[in-house]
Amino acid sequence: MEPLSFQEYICSLDPATLPRILRICSGVYFQGSVYEISGNECCLSTGDLLKVMAVALQKVICENTETGQTTELPPTFKGEQGGPVPAQTQQMPSSGGRPLQPPWAQPHCPTGLFQPAPGPGPHPKLRGPFPEGSRKKGLTLHQALGRWRRQPQPLLCPAISPSALLLHPVYEVHAAMHLRRDVVKIPSTLEVDVEDVTEEAQHVHFARPLLLSEVLGMEQALPVRAQILEGPVGPAIFGSAWVSRLQRGQWLQLHGRSQTWRVLASAPGSGRHFLLSSAYQGRFRRRSRQFAGVQELAAGLQPGQRLRVVVTQDCEGRGDDMPPLGVGDRLEAWGLQGNGPSTRLLCRLHSEEEEEEGKELLLPLDLGGGFVEEACDNKKYGLAELLERQPLPCEVRVVAPDPGLERDALGALPALRLEAHLDQPFLVCSFCEEPEEGFEIPPQWLDLSLLLSEGPVHPPLPCTRRSRVEELTEAFYYRLLAELPGSLAPPPPRPPKPAQAGTGPGGKQPTASSPPTANARSAPPLPPLPALP
Numbered sequence: 001m002e003p004l005s006f007q008e009y010i011c012s013l014d015p016a017t018l019p020r021i022l023r024i025c026s027g028v029y030f031q032g033s034v035y036e037i038s039g040n041e042c043c044l045s046t047g048d049l050l051k052v053m054a055v056a057l058q059k060v061i062c063e064n065t066e067t068g069q070t071t072e073l074p075p076t077f078k079g080e081q082g083g084p085v086p087a088q089t090q091q092m093p094s095s096g097g098r099p100l101q102p103p104w105a106q107p108h109c110p111t112g113l114f115q116p117a118p119g120p121g122p123h124p125k126l127r128g129p130f131p132e133g134s135r136k137k138g139l140t141l142h143q144a145l146g147r148w149r150r151q152p153q154p155l156l157c158p159a160i161s162p163s164a165l166l167l168h169p170v171y172e173v174h175a176a177m178h179l180r181r182d183v184v185k186i187p188s189t190l191e192v193d194v195e196d197v198t199e200e201a202q203h204v205h206f207a208r209p210l211l212l213s214e215v216l217g218m219e220q221a222l223p224v225r226a227q228i229l230e231g232p233v234g235p236a237i238f239g240s241a242w243v244s245r246l247q248r249g250q251w252l253q254l255h256g257r258s259q260t261w262r263v264l265a266s267a268p269g270s271g272r273h274f275l276l277s278s279a280y281q282g283r284f285r286r287r288s289r290q291f292a293g294v295q296e297l298a299a300g301l302q303p304g305q306r307l308r309v310v311v312t313q314d315c316e317g318r319g320d321d322m323p324p325l326g327v328g329d330r331l332e333a334w335g336l337q338g339n340g341p342s343t344r345l346l347c348r349l350h351s352e353e354e355e356e357e358g359k360e361l362l363l364p365l366d367l368g369g370g371f372v373e374e375a376c377d378n379k380k381y382g383l384a385e386l387l388e389r390q391p392l393p394c395e396v397r398v399v400a401p402d403p404g405l406e407r408d409a410l411g412a413l414p415a416l417r418l419e420a421h422l423d424q425p426f427l428v429c430s431f432c433e434e435p436e437e438g439f440e441i442p443p444q445w446l447d448l449s450l451l452l453s454e455g456p457v458h459p460p461l462p463c464t465r466r467s468r469v470e471e472l473t474e475a476f477y478y479r480l481l482a483e484l485p486g487s488l489a490p491p492p493p494r495p496p497k498p499a500q501a502g503t504g505p506g507g508k509q510p511t512a513s514s515p516p517t518a519n520a521r522s523a524p525p526l527p528p529l530p531a532l533p
Contacts, residue, residue: 003193004193004194005191005192005194007188007189007190009022009196010171011169013052013055018053018054018055019052020051021052021196022050022052022175022194022196023047023048023050023194023195024046024192024194025046025193026046026192049178049204050175050177050184051175051177051206052173052174053183055171057142057169057170057172058075058171058187059073059074059075060072060073060074060075060077060168062160063165064163064164064165065163065165065166073141113137113140113157114155114156115138115139115157116153116156117155117156129147144167145169153166155167169188170188172185172186172187172188173185173186176206177206181208181209181210181449205454209449209451210449210450210452211443211449212427212448215254215443215452216257221452222255222257223254223255223256224254224453225253225254225432225452225453226252226450226451226453227249227252227451227453228249228448228449229449230248230448230449232246232446232447237472237476238470238471238472238473239472239473240467240471242467251431251432251433252430252450253430254427254428254429255430256428258425258427258428260278260279260426261277261423262276262277262278262421262422262423262424263275263383264418264419264422264477264481264484265419267413268415268417269415272413272471274410274469274470274471275470276418276468277466277467277468277469278384279466280383280402282398282400283398284380284383284396285377285378285380285381285399286381286394287415288373288374288375289372289395290312290372290373291309291370293366294364294365294366294368295365297345297371301335307333308330308332308333308373309333309371309372310329310330310331310372310374311326311327311329311371312327312369312370312371312372313369313370314327321362322363322364323349323359323361325369331348332347332348333345333347343365344363344364345363346360346361347360348360381396387418392419392420392421393419394417395416395417396415397413397414397415397416398416404465409469410469419481420484424442424444424445425442425444426440426441427442429441430463436461436462438465438467439467440466440467445476
């Protein structure tokens with residue numbers, strides 16, 4: 001097939017023969033050029049292939065053969081009698097100072113239908129390959145476009161103009177391109193030449209990139225090898241070394257969906273944050289909880305359980321019902337009594353001399369002070385067992401590091417605060433050159449553009465070592481904390497303001513003298529001088 005302009009090919013295309021494969025030959029975009037189509041940048045180069053999937057009529061440009069004036073017709077144009085004339089049409093010519101009646105007002109004149117225009121000369125003849133029945137009844141807009149043959153034929157339509165018209169349709173072509181995720185929408189007026197190579201290109205496969213989040217739902221296609229086309233975009237979320245290797249051209253082995261869950265954790269006072277896998281094999285020991293006031297102490301109670309604490313800060317008494325509490329006093333919290341402002345925390349006060357049941361107290365919730373939980377549990381827990389016995393958040397200490405890790409960062413921390421349980425899906429991956437060194441990627445937070453391998457899938461080697469602890473960046477930790485349901489995440493700490501030259505503390509300019517403030521204490525007056533003799 002000889003090359004045609006894209007417009008000529010699309011206008012003469014039979015939709016029943018779709019899909020068709022076209023090759024770019026030449027044109028304005030010769031040797032490749034970047035342009036914008038439907039808000040996306042595309043590049044067409046000589047030799048590129050397009051797979052035309054669908055064609056949709058966008059509009060029809062109607063050209064007057066006498067004046068050259070154009071009118072845009074919508075795909076739904078019918079031009080019914082008495083309906084509005086399309087925009088941008090010329091005014092009807094006048095005869096003898098009296099305007100002619102519009103064509104649809106003249107008797108026995110078909111409206112909204114197209115007929116072949118007679119040819120020029122003293123004996124005009126109808127032009128175009130139009131059957132006898134269509135010349136009498138007329139053709140609709142879509143019927144007239146269906147008879148488009150390389151070049152538009154002059155037509156008559158009384159609803160538009162008494163002059164002969166040329167119809168120039170503009171189509172939106174939906175096509176697939178190699179290594180394009182989305183279907184490209186190209187106008188048929190694009191100035192390129194194409195040729196139809198459908199028959200000789202039946203074996204061509206148009207590879208479509210996938211996101212890692214899409215692969216996560218294709219469990220039937222796993223395991224599979226994939227090549228990275230675009231690495232992760234945005235700020236880093238993990239501090240591990242494998243994240244920096246997720247670059248364009250890197251081959252990955254995608255093993256399958258991970259069956260583990262995660263726990264968000266942080267190390268108090270150090271500014272470090274972690275994501276623990278449920279496969280973590282380290283052992284934990286519970287740390288004593290600290291409570292600042294009776295309100296926090298009441299919030300730490302669990303239904304059906306009692307909480308034993310030791311007073312760490314003196315509390316003033318409130319009458320006979322509330323004696324003062326001193327450092328070292330032992331309390332056993334039972335539960336809440338009352339409603340509204342009269343709610344009290346029922347406790348028993350135990351002294352060191354009294355081993356039996358102590359004095360019963362009703363502590364108001366607005367009472368301050370300090371309390372620490374009595375540590376009477378020296379058992380070592382696994383992560384799953386710990387979460388069954390202890391609600392989150394809670395503070396623990398790693399007493400036995402994970403033996404499967406070369407270096408367990410949690411073992412050197414004096415305390416670890418377990419904050420939330422996470423069920424986000426992860427995908428088990430490894431680099432093809434290191435198949436046994438596995439890691440798990442959360443596509444919801446770290447997405448990639450991939451091209452799946454089309455070759456035969458060989459059984460991959462199992463991942464004997466996986467990353468079970470991931471250290472998080474500070475920015476991602478606060479972002480994740482804010483996304484937790486019902487979480488009131490504190491804002492990230494602000495960096496200190498740099499001190500400027502010539503400024504005092506707080507960035508204020510120093511002054512030679514400042515007027516006294518209302519809160520400043522004035523100096524006592526001087527004694528009167530003795531009288532002169």
